[in-house]
Amino acid sequence: MNQYIEQSNIAVDAKNVSHAYNRATQARNIVTDLNLHIEKGETVAVVGRSGSGKSTLLNIIGGLEPLQQGEVHVLGKSLNGLTDSQRTALRRDHIGFIYQAFNLIPTLSVADNITLPLALKGVNTAQRQQTLEPLLEAVGLDGRGDDYPDVLSGGEQQRVAIARALIHKPALVLADEPTGNLDAQSGRQILSLLENLVSEHNSSLILVTHSLEVAGIADRTMIMTNGSLEPAQVSHLNGTLAW
Amino acid sequence: MVTHILLRSSLTFYRQHPLQLLSSIIGIVLGVCIVTAVWITNSSSKRAFALSTEALYGRTTHHIVGAQGVDQAFYAQLRKQYPNLLMSPVIEGHVLLDNEVFSLIGIDPFAESAFARLTNQADTNSINNLATNGLVMSAESAQRLNLNATDTITVKTANDFIDVPLIGKLNSANPAARSGLLVGDISLVQNILQRGRHIDRIDMILNDEQTLLIQEALPTTLKLNNAASRHETMLAMTRGFQINLTAMSLLSLLVGAFLIHNTMSFTVLQRRELYAVKRTLGINSRSLFISILIEAVLISLVGSIIGVLLGLSLSQQLIKLTTQTINDLYFVLHVQQVWFTPGLFFGGIVLGVGASVIAASLSAMDAAKTNPVQAQQRSATEAQTRKILPMLAYLGVVIMLFGLALATTPTQSLLLGFISLMLVIVGYGLLIPVISFHASRLLKQSLAGISPMLSMAAGSIERNISRTGLAIAALTVAVSSTFGVDVMIGSFRSSVDNWLGDTLQSDVYVSVPAAVSTRADGALDNSVLNAIKHNGDIASISTGLKLKTRTALGEFDTLALSPHENKPIGINILDDNRDAVWQNFTTTESVLISEPLATKYGLKSGSALSIFTELKGDVTFSVAGIVRDYASSHGQITMHRSTHNRYWSNRSVSSIGILFKNNVNAIDASNRLREQITGTNQALRIQQNSEIHADSLAVFDRTFEVTRVLRWLTVGVAFVGIFSALLALNLERAREFAVLRATGFSRRQLLVLISSQTLWMGVLAGCLAIPLGWAMSEILIHIINVRSFGWSMQSFIPSGTVQSTFVLSCTAALFAGLYPAWRLSQSKIARQLRDE
Structure with a gap:
């Protein structure tokens, strides 16, 4: 699978994807007949109202939500028919997640949080430490490796989350409102950091956000409306619409 | 109003965590069930005895x-x-x-x-x-x-x-x-x-005047006794047994209270951040404290009511076992009815609610007083816990040493014995978190280069020590109590076994079959005695007559013994100067007394003991020595047959011990003897020493059946406690585990991670339980047992006990962690990540 993924030039290819919650009772369609194509190294922003299905889309692409309908290829690999452990392996080796709520593990130190993906891949302690140090410096947390998440500011926590998402050099990074919990200045710093690191690693990035300013770092922006994606229009980008 | 809102909030918490509510209630149910079952059993057997007395004595004064x-x-x-x-x-x-x-x-x-x-x-x-x-x-x-x-x-x-x-x-x-x-x-x-x-x-x-009249009319060989004192004497016989039962129930209660504390602490710890938010919003610490206590009262009330009712049901089984023991060892009791009074019902409820409230109040105080800002920082809680760990350890050592000092205080007080046991358990319990912390850190470091996942599992215990320390302590205490009880029963059994080996020196014993084991005092026919005396296979015989004697200290089983070749064969004299003791016994007006009799009444070699004799009324005998005897916890007197014959007219024999000649096959000889004496007119019991040995051990095992039942119930309490703790611990970390899953942990890896954590907790608890269990067994054997029964015995760890304790601890932890692990591995990652 790894070889296949490395050869693929397509990061995400989703066709006719639909997803609903409470399917057994009162079904609520979140994603409807959605199509998305992202090239390797491309950054795509997905904007839309709250509850429009942006996070669900990320979860489907990341294999956190089972695929109900349609077809999704991630890094050249079809998610259809993948078992839970195959989806887990895909995430572990090739995908990095960044959340609005940081989702750091409160009982692990900053260093342990960041190196967790490497530990999962079986990388030994010395190599983990070697990889960690430049990354800590890059995210501006040099010397903070022994701290625990709850003594960090929101911006610092998000930098840890970014470092964790990128330490294993994933081909695809999924970021869900990465600046949603931060002030404007911290948000800008985080975005800049994310942009630089993603570019440095030649990773693809899907950035879910409410903010058109955040969406500004993307190569292109898609709007999620009624469960479907469409390219952003000028009216959106000039700020006449807001979320 | 504020309390009302807080209680609504608690209700919602438990509605969202029904399993935790259920396990809290089950923990209390089991704890209360065991204690009330023993209370009901003890009071029922006392009442049965009172009813029997009333039926047999009526208005007799x-x-x-x-x-x-x-x-x-x-x-x-x-x-x-x-x-x-x-x-x-x-x-x-x-x-x-x-x-x-x-x-x-x-x-x-x-x-x-x-x-x-x-x-x-x-x-x-x-x-x-x-x-x-x-x-x-x-x-x-x-x-x-x-x-x-x-x-x-x-x-x-x-x-x-x-x-x-x-x-x-x-x-x-x-x-x-x-x-x-x-x-x-x-x-x-x-x-x-x-x-x-x-x-x-x-x-x-009789009225007082008539009493005086009769006393004057009686010859010295007869006595006028008060009926109430007889009732008291007989009741005193079973006191040791009942104390032992109560001891077991208190041990269960102690384990139960520890687990209740554990459960309540968890539910409070889990909501520390929530409490901090409430405190930030302006709810004062008093209201918070009260709301936590009310919550504890409500939960424990439900648990206690169910516990008392289950205890009633359990007591119906226990009363059968205890009646059997009383019939085996003391006297015949026919009533097996359960005696349940409102006092017992409310006593059980007060006990359950009281223990829960005390347990919860410590956690409630902590939650109410904590700085709201700090409480919202999980690392602050852990850092604070880590900071106080050494202090807790020092305190634990001091408490433990105080407990041990108390245990060695020369007193007969059972209460002090129990207090010392409790202090040792509590003191040791305080040491457990610090040991677990360092052991987990060591394991984490050692495994770091070998298995990152196992290293993470160990590290998680170290980092969550505020929670894991409690769970490990609870499991340790529970498992150690089973180890302690196992060693106590094993030591007792081994001592009885050795004593039987030492005592049963004759090859064959002949006696008259008794209707009940406590009354083996029928007289052997002269034809039987003559037949035995003329049997050519026999080297020597010892004869015994069992009687009841009344002394100034009460009524005791007495054996008038004519030993083999007048030597102390089969007599286990505890005094150092055995020869002098034997010399006194055979030649002077003295008796041997059993260890319980000596311990209970402070008698020693040389003490005087007044015995009411048939021919000369009250006669003062000297205590020649103390003998080991596990046959009666009430105490037994042994006197030489020649001494007996000077004061009693009965010349009959109730049992004969036979030693065959060295050149004779004992089995063949006993078969020949059987043929020879079964031809006489009397129904006889002819038993080889091995048969009596086995029968006696069977009675012993039956006696400890109740203890075994209670021990397994204690394990049940422990299991529920650890299940509840691990459930809470793991569910609290659901979001953390979801992050791991999102980051690339497979379901199997998550199962392995959580199971490794719980297994490591089980391993730690198993290792730590053994020294504590051993200390508990030493106090049970050498302090509590001696004070309740008067028996001394050698400590003996039955083979496999250490291993089985360890396996029990690991299995309990592993099973208790299995459900939360399975549940978390199955939960939807996206949802857990979304949930705050």
Whole structure:
């Protein structure tokens, strides 16, 4: 699978994807007949109202939500028919997640949080430490490796989350409102950091956000409306619409 | 109002965490169930004894007794001398009917009416008909055995099978008289029990003036005893056993209280951040404290009510086991009814609620006082816990040392014994988090280069020590209590086993089969004695006569012993100067007393003991020495047969120990002996020493059946406690585990991670439980056991106990962690990540 993924030039290819919650009772369609194509190294922003299905889309692409309908290829690999452990392996080796709520593990130190993906891949302690140090410096947390998440500011926590998402050099990074919990200045710093690191690693990035300013770092922006994606229009980008 | 809102919030929490609520309740249910079951069992057996006393003694105020019964001629003379006094002769014995033990009572129907016993007034016909030389049987027993008033029954006595007509059924309001009794005219019962012209006692109803009159009229060989003191004496016999039961229940309660504390602490710890938010919003610490306590009261109230009701049900099983033990070791008790009073019901509830509230109040105080800002920082809680760990350890060491010092204080106080046991457990419990913390850190570091996942599992225990420390401590205490009890029972069994090996030195024992094990005192026929004396295979014999003697300290089983070649064969003398003790025993007016008798009454070699003898009334004997004897916790006196014969007229023998010649095969010789003496007219019990050994151990095992039941219930309490702790611990970390899953942990890896954590907790608890269990067993064996029974014994760890304790700990932890691990591995990652 790894070889296949490395050869693929397509990061995400989703066709006719639909997803609903409470399917057994009162079904609520979140994603409807959605199509998305992202090239390797491309950054795509997905904007839309709250509850429009942006996070669900990320979860489907990341294999956190089972695929109900349609077809999704991630890094050249079809998610259809993948078992839970195959989806887990895909995430572990090739995908990095960044959340609005940081989702750091409160009982692990900053260093342990960041190196967790490497530990999962079986990388030994010395190599983990070697990889960690430049990354800590890059995210501006040099010397903070022994701290625990709850003594960090929101911006610092998000930098840890970014470092964790990128330490294993994933081909695809999924970021869900990465600046949603931060002030404007911290948000800008985080975005800049994310942009630089993603570019440095030649990773693809899907950035879910409410903010058109955040969406500004993307190569292109898609709007999620009624469960479907469409390219952003000028009216959106000039700020006449807001979320 | 604020409290109301806070309680609504708690209710919602438990609605969202139903399993935690359920496990909290189950923990309390089991703890309360065990303690109330033992309370009910103890009070039921005491009441059964009181009912039996009432059924047999009625309005009796005094008894006239002799060292060897009372000559019936004396009764006739007394009646003639005092025709207006209320007196009635009584004979009591035991017979077997369909392998069921019956108490056989002989009375004089014409003298009975004033005593109001055995039957109620509405049914006096059955007693009045006794003159027709038949027996009356308890109505319930007759119904159970499908017998009618016209049937003939065959009763088995010590010496014979005797056919007796049944002439009536005994109905009584007293449950003790409704089963297990056979009543007959005194002359008939004298014949059945072969008592000759003797009766056991004369029951009397006397006022103070009449008491003085009778005391003056009695010869020195007879005594006038108060009926109440007899009741007290018999009750005292079972006290050690009941204390032991209570000890086990208190141990369960201690484990239960620890687990309740653990459970309540978890539910509070889990909501520390929530409490911090509430405090930030302006809710004062008092309201918070009260709301947590009310929550504890409500949960424990539900748990306690269910616990008491289950305890009632459990006590129905326990009463059967305890009655069996009392019948095996002490006296025959027929009533097996459960005695449940409102006092016991409310006592159980107060106990459960009280223990829970005390347990919860510590956590509530902590939650209410914590700085709201700090409480929201999980690392602050952990850092704070880590900071106080060494302090807790020092405190633990001090408490433990104080407990040990208390344990070695020279006193007979059982209460102090229990307090010392509790202090050792609590002190050790305080050491557990710090040990777990460092052991987990060490394991984490050692595994870092080998298995990152296992290293993470160990590290997680270290980092969550505020939670994991509690869970490990709870499991350790619970598992150690099973280890402690196992070692105590094992040591006891091994000591009894060794003692039986030392005592049963004869190859074969011949005795008269007794209806009940506590009354093996039938006399052997002279024909049997003669046959044995002339058997060519025999090298030497020892003879024994069992009797009951009354002393200034109460009534005791006594053995008049004629030992093999007049040597201390089979006598386990505890004194250092064994030869001098034996010399005194065989040549002077002295007796050997068993260890419980010495311990309970502070007697030692050289002490004086006044015994009421048949021929010379009260005689003061000297205690020659103390012997090890596990046959009776009440105490036993052994006197040389020659000493006995100087003060009692009875020359019969109730058992013979036989040593075969060295050149004779013991099995062949005993078979020849069996053939030789079974030809005599007497039913005999001929047992090889190995058979008696095995039978005695079987009685021992039966005695500890109750303890075993209670021990498994304690394990149940422990399991629920650890399940609850691990459930709470793992569910609290659901979001953390979801992050791991999102980051690339497979379901299997998550299962392995969580199971490794719980297994490591089990390993730690297992290792830590063994020293604590050993300390508990030492206190149980050398302090509590000695103070309740008076027996000393050697500590002995039965083979496999260490391993089984370790396996129990690991299995309990692993099983308890399995469900939360499975549940978390199945939960939806996206949802867990979304949930705050």
